[in-house]
Amino acid sequence: MRRRAPNYSLEKNIGLGFALAPALAILFILIFAILPVSAQETGLETRYALIVFTDEADLYEFGKKLGGPGSMVSRANPNVRAHVKESVDRIVFRVKALLDMHPDAMKFTIVLHSTEKGLNDAYRGLGAIADPPIAFYSHKSRTIHMILQDASDGVFAHEVAHAVINFYFTVPPPAQMQEILAQYVDRHLNEN
Numbered sequence: 001m002r003r004r005a006p007n008y009s010l011e012k013n014i015g016l017g018f019a020l021a022p023a024l025a026i027l028f029i030l031i032f033a034i035l036p037v038s039a040q041e042t043g044l045e046t047r048y049a050l051i052v053f054t055d056e057a058d059l060y061e062f063g064k065k066l067g068g069p070g071s072m073v074s075r076a077n078p079n080v081r082a083h084v085k086e087s088v089d090r091i092v093f094r095v096k097a098l099l100d101m102h103p104d105a106m107k108f109t110i111v112l113h114s115t116e117k118g119l120n121d122a123y124r125g126l127g128a129i130a131d132p133p134i135a136f137y138s139h140k141s142r143t144i145h146m147i148l149q150d151a152s153d154g155v156f157a158h159e160v161a162h163a164v165i166n167f168y169f170t171v172p173p174p175a176q177m178q179e180i181l182a183q184y185v186d187r188h189l190n191e192n
């Protein structure tokens with residue numbers, strides 16, 4: 001949903017001519033070398049998901065909120081990515097088991113929002129007029145949007161349940177029924 005504005009004008013200029021192309025290429029590289037890392041979205045691929053975030057610290061925060069073994073790793077720990085990957089896939093696996101729904105070839109995107117505005121914009125972008133929730137899943141884009149400050153393993157599992165249900169059924173069950181199933185998952189997530 002977020003767009004990188006500087007990118008756009010450069011792309012338009014590339015068509016200007018052969019002579020300009022090398023100069024523009026250098027300019028392009030320079031601009032991207034100078035840009036702070038936080039201005040760019042980065043992705044982390046897991047078995048089931050692609051996590052999109054803007055700051056490594058956000059990824060660390062997400063991992064901490066998902067809990068599980070290794071969640072106390074320090075921010076400087078190179079295993080942060082491995083931990084987040086493992087946690088996401090562990091929870092997706094657990095949700096599928098709880099629902100006893102095993103869609104094949106399930107892959108979705110997780111967008112981590114560090115501000116309320118980011119999440120609200122994404123929600124309104126769907127044409128929704130109600131107050132934005134703290135997290136939601138859109139099957140049209142196969143994307144879970146979450147706001148970091150309100151994230152937890154339960155909130156994440158709830159949204160994953162919506163994803164699993166929508167991937168599993170050709171005709172997804174009514175919203176009310178999905179909600180009951182997703183709440184069931186949320187409640188029983190950490191039971192044996």
Ligand SMILES: [Zn+2]
Nearest residue numbers: 158162179182
């Ligand atoms: Zn729900």
